[in-house]
Amino acid sequence: MLFQSIRTMRVSDQIVSQIQCQIVEGKLTEGQRLPNETDLSKQFGVSRASVREALSVMESKGIVERHKNGGTFLCRFCLETILKAIDIPRKPDIEMFEDLYEARELLEIKVAELACRRADELDLMKIERTLCLMQESVDHNDSGIDSDILFHQCIAMATKNQVIAGMVRSLGTTMKEMRVRTLAYPGRLAKCLQEHRDIYLAIKNRDEKVCCSLMEQHFGEVAKIRAAMQLQRKNDPPRKKPEKV
Incomplete structure (x- = not known):
């Protein structure tokens, strides 16, 4: 041996x-x-x-x-x-977050495709309503996190698959803290709103290919912001330790 x-x-x-x-x-x-x-x-x-x-x-x-x-x-x-067995070695929190992010991206791209096929009029109205809520957040300089979560959740509900809807809700709330930080990035909330509008129109038009592409781009923009934030943290000067009295 x-x-x-x-x-x-x-x-x-x-x-x-x-x-x-x-x-x-x-x-x-x-x-x-x-x-x-x-x-x-x-x-x-x-x-x-x-x-x-x-x-x-x-x-x-x-x-x-x-x-x-x-x-x-x-x-x-x-x-x-x-x-x-699902036998994956233990990972540090930062690596586990990357796994969550990757899982959420892959899932929600497929969710967008299914929503194009299955969304009914009520689903479309719900998704559209989340756009109004995010617009109010932009106007009032709010975080926009609640409307962001609701947007993705309503799309998941439009798949008519309760398991998928539950997975999207779970992944979305688990990553809420990071989503708050990315939405607070300069100019991100307004840009996010436009991306949401484009995705909504693709679902309304039943255009699966465009919708999946838009959802992928949506996550790509978030990934760019996260990378910029990580680079900024690395370049920030180290905090000084408080002097002992």
């Missing part, structure tokens, strides 16, 4: 990944006993604590089991467990 030395920060995740690779490749099979923690730590080139953590993770996933009389064994159907 050959393992690679661990040289990255998330040691336990790397151990889990390597063992899972061995199982998928057929080099490790169900019921097989793994080396003890000391031997594994030597093969991986890491501490026993890291190995112990990795084994605990795999035990919680149903990949290995620890016997009372000693020894760690691969569970029955461990291969099937790995293949069907």
Whole structure:
């Protein structure tokens, strides 16, 4: 059994990944006993604590089991467990936010396509009403976040798919704080309103291709603003620590 030395920060995740690779490749099979923690730590080139953590993770996933009389064994159907699992290593919050943003973009582009096919007159009136609300936000220098969320939610409801509508609502509210910041970017709210109007007209005209393209551009504009904001934060001078009295 050959393992690679661990040289990255998330040691336990790397151990889990390597063992899972061995199982998928057929080099490790169900019921097989793994080396003890000391031997594994030597093969991986890491501490026993890291190995112990990795084994605990795999035990919680149903990949290995620890016997009372000693020894760690691969569970029955461990291969099937790995293949069907949504097994993505833990990510920092900033990377998780990027995943959420990517998921929301992909989902809402498809939502726009379905809305073009399924929106009825009431749906169109609801979407149009959110445009009026955003115009009021522009006129009164409000954040516009509520009308922004409602716009996308009404489009999702127009798909007539309750699961999709729930997903859009969940992703939208989860990312509310960032949406507030991007809408506050100079000139963004008025530009966002125009993008919303164009998307609404495409839905009204049942033009799926144009609507999907407009929704993609809509998210593209937001991505540009987020990139500009991140660059600005990097270039900002570091805050001075308060002097001790």
